[in-house]
Amino acid sequence: MxxxxxxxxxxxxxxxxxxxxxxxxxxxxxxxxxxxxxxxxxxxxxxxxxxxTRQALLAAVSRKRIEALQARAQDLTGGDDSRSALLEWLGDVVAYCASTRGLAAALAYDGPEPDPVQGNSCAAALEEAGDPLLHRAMRDGAVAGSVTMTDLLTLIVGIVLATERHPDPAASADRLFGLTVAGLSPQR
Missing domain, CATH: 1.10.10 (Arc Repressor Mutant, subunit A)
Structure with a gap:
C-alpha cells in the first residue's frame, strides 16, 4: 500500500x-x-x-508470517549440519502453513505454470529465503542435486492442503512431512 x-x-x-x-x-x-x-x-x-486478486489478498494477510519464515531461514544458514538446518526450516514452513489457514493457498501457484507477470510473491519470498539452505545441503551431498525449492514448497503446500480438514491438521501435516523426508523404505 x-x-x-x-x-x-x-x-x-x-x-x-x-x-x-x-x-x-x-x-x-x-x-x-x-x-x-x-x-x-x-x-x-x-x-x-x-x-x-484473491492471491494479492492472501499475500497481504500472510506477509508477517512470510517475513518470520524468511528470518528463520537466515538464522539457520551457516549451522553445522546443512541437512538438519534445511529440514528444520521446512518443518517450520509446514507448521506455519498448517496452523495458519490461507498460508498454504498463498504459496500455491494458480494454474499449471507460474504467472510471469503477477508471479507469487509469497512463494518467491520463501524460495529466495530457502535457496541458501538447499544449496548448502546439496553442496554437502545431503540432498539430491535435482531438487528445487519450488519442488519442496509444492510438496508442503500439497501436504497442508490435503490435511487442513483433519481433526489435528498440524499433527497430520507434520506426520506426512516426516514420511516424505524419510521415504517409504524402512530404515536399515
Missing part, C-alpha cells in the same frame, strides 16, 4: 486487511470477498481496488 494514498484509503486498506485476516482464519483461503467487504464496511469494488 503506497504511503501516498489518502488517509481514508489507508484506513480502508487497514480495515479490509484486519477483517480479511479474521475471515481467512475462520473460513480458509476461500473466504468470501463480499463478506470481507461487508464486515469492513466498504464496497466490494474497494476491496478489489486494494487487492485485485
Amino acid at each position: 503506497p504511503d501516498r494514498q489518502r488517509a481514508d484509503a489507508r484506513r480502508n486498506y487497514a480495515r479490509i486487511l484486519a477483517v480479511a485476516e479474521d475471515e481467512i482464519a475462520a473460513h480458509g483461503a476461500d473466504a468470501s470477498l463480499e463478506q470481507i467487504a461487508r464486515v469492513a464496511g466498504v464496497g466490494s469494488a474497494t476491496v478489489r481496488r486494494h487487492f485485485p
Whole structure:
C-alpha cells in the first residue's frame, strides 16, 4: 500500500486487511470477498481496488508470517549440519502453513505454470529465503542435486492442503512431512 494514498484509503486498506485476516482464519483461503467487504464496511469494488486478486489478498494477510519464515531461514544458514538446518526450516514452513489457514493457498501457484507477470510473491519470498539452505545441503551431498525449492514448497503446500480438514491438521501435516523426508523404505 503506497504511503501516498489518502488517509481514508489507508484506513480502508487497514480495515479490509484486519477483517480479511479474521475471515481467512475462520473460513480458509476461500473466504468470501463480499463478506470481507461487508464486515469492513466498504464496497466490494474497494476491496478489489486494494487487492485485485484473491492471491494479492492472501499475500497481504500472510506477509508477517512470510517475513518470520524468511528470518528463520537466515538464522539457520551457516549451522553445522546443512541437512538438519534445511529440514528444520521446512518443518517450520509446514507448521506455519498448517496452523495458519490461507498460508498454504498463498504459496500455491494458480494454474499449471507460474504467472510471469503477477508471479507469487509469497512463494518467491520463501524460495529466495530457502535457496541458501538447499544449496548448502546439496553442496554437502545431503540432498539430491535435482531438487528445487519450488519442488519442496509444492510438496508442503500439497501436504497442508490435503490435511487442513483433519481433526489435528498440524499433527497430520507434520506426520506426512516426516514420511516424505524419510521415504517409504524402512530404515536399515
